[in-house]
Amino acid sequence: MGDVKAKLTVTKEGEIHHVEFGDRKILDELTITRIGEQLNEMVSNEPNLRLLLNFRNVEHLSSAALGMLITLDKQVKEAGGQLKLSNIRSQIFEVFKITRLNRLFEIYDSTEKAMQSF
Amino acid sequence: MAAKDAGEKRDTAMVEVVISTDLRAARAAEERILRAVEAHGYRREATFAIRLSLEEAITNAVKHGNGNDRSKHVRLRYHITDKEAVIYVADEGPGFNPGTVPDPTTPPRLSLPSGRGIMLMRAYLDEVRYNRKGNEVCLVKKNE
Numbered sequence: 001m002g003d004v005k006a007k008l009t010v011t012k013e014g015e016i017h018h019v020e021f022g023d024r025k026i027l028d029e030l031t032i033t034r035i036g037e038q039l040n041e042m043v044s045n046e047p048n049l050r051l052l053l054n055f056r057n058v059e060h061l062s063s064a065a066l067g068m069l070i071t072l073d074k075q076v077k078e079a080g081g082q083l084k085l086s087n088i089r090s091q092i093f094e095v096f097k098i099t100r101l102n103r104l105f106e107i108y109d110s111t112e113k114a115m116q117s118f
Numbered sequence: 119m120a121a122k123d124a125g126e127k128r129d130t131a132m133v134e135v136v137i138s139t140d141l142r143a144a145r146a147a148e149e150r151i152l153r154a155v156e157a158h159g160y161r162r163e164a165t166f167a168i169r170l171s172l173e174e175a176i177t178n179a180v181k182h183g184n185g186n187d188r189s190k191h192v193r194l195r196y197h198i199t200d201k202e203a204v205i206y207v208a209d210e211g212p213g214f215n216p217g218t219v220p221d222p223t224t225p226p227r228l229s230l231p232s233g234r235g236i237m238l239m240r241a242y243l244d245e246v247r248y249n250r251k252g253n254e255v256c257l258v259k260k261n262e
Contacts, residue, residue, distance in 0.1 A: 027173045029141055029181075060166065062173045063238055067231030074229070091166055098241045099234050100223040 008038055016050045016118055017042060018111070025060040036068040040075060049081035050118050054111055056087035061095055073105065082106075086114035135194045139184040144176045147194055151205060154198045160261045167242035168203055168259050174235035175207040175255050183209025183253055202244075205257045213252030 007022030019039070023031055043049055053069075055061075069085075076083040086108045088096065096102040108114035135150065137143040148169070155168055176192065184190040195206040222233040239246045245258035 025169075027169070028145055029177065030145075060169055062170060062177070063232070063234035064177060066234060070229060070231045091163070095170070095238065098238065100228060104228055 008035065010042070013115065016052055016115060017046075018052045018054060018115075020054045020056065021058050024057060026058055026065040027060050027062040029064055032062075032064050032068050036072065039072050043072070043075045043079055043081065047079045047081070049076055049079065051076055051081060051083045052111070052114050052118075053083070053085050054087050054114075055085060055089070055092060058092060059089065061092050063099075066095070066099060066101055069105070070101070082118060084108060084114045084117060086111050132195050132197045135196075136191050137194070139180050139186060139188050139190050139192060141180060144180060144192065148172050148176060151194070151196050151198075154196065155203055158198050158200050158203075158261065160203070160259075164203075164259055164261055168205075168257075171239040171243050171246075171257050171259070172205060172207070174239050175205075175257060178235055178255075179207050179209035179211075182214070183211035185211065200261060202258060202260045206254055207257070208249075208254035211253050213249075215252055216248050 009020040009022060011018045011020075021035070023035070026032060026035065039051075042051065073083050084106045087110065088107060093102070093107070096105070096107065106117065108117060133154075135147050137147050151172060152165065152169055155165055160168070176194075179192045180186060184192065190210040193206075193208040195208075197204045216236060219233065219236055220227060222228070222230065222237055227233060236246070239255075239257065242259075243257055244260050245256065247256040247258075248254065249256075
């Protein structure tokens with residue numbers, strides 16, 4: 001069953017922590033800080049964290065949100081874990097392509113493909 | 119008044135909103151501008167571009183321009199027509215030279231968490247112009 005904290009839904013599926021964003025807009029610093037803190041706590045609590053971020057509900061994403069994801073990716077890797085992204089809408093994926101961050105992150109079309117990649 | 123701490127005045131075309139250096143006040147002002155954009159029937163892609171760019175411009179004004187100093191203000195001026203949205207975002211900072219901002223997509227900078235706001239505005243808008251001092255940006259998006 002899912003554990004809902006703030007606007008993140010976290011579901012443990014085997015060894016994988018599957019996180020869905022409840023916010024449609026991840027734009028402003030207040031929202032981003034809150035999400036970042038919650039995800040950082042997961043990294044701190046579990047070394048070798050296998051983390052899947054599911055963007056299916058997300059319609060807007062700012063450069064500050066991208067920055068939060070980059071910092072999170074570093075933290076996860078430094079702790080021996082893995083971070084994967086999935087279900088990014090085409091409009092949002094364009095933001096990743098423009099900034100070329102689609103090369104930095106592992107991004108999958110579907111939850112199933114992302115889960116299988118761990 | 120939709121925006122906290124906001125003062126609004128209207129001339130013939132341009133609407134002006136002055137907010138304190140506060141992200142909650144900024145959010146309310148953003149929503150007000152976006153309601154005006156939606157009222158003019160802009161396509162979804164254009165609205166997406168304006169929302170993203172406005173967020174980037176206001177964040178830059180609050181953090182980099184005004185240095186999160188709550189005694190300073192951010193001045194928003196906008197004129198939305200059926201043809202185009204023109205939005206000015208001004209801060210009280212010393213300004214900067216946008217030409218000196220490095221490309222965030224090159225390998226040494228790709229993994230840095232900041233420095234992508236101006237690039238995204240330029241990618242999504244028809245025009246992004248700074249004043250000479252570099253403390254006011256003009257955002258233009260055509261409705262097409």
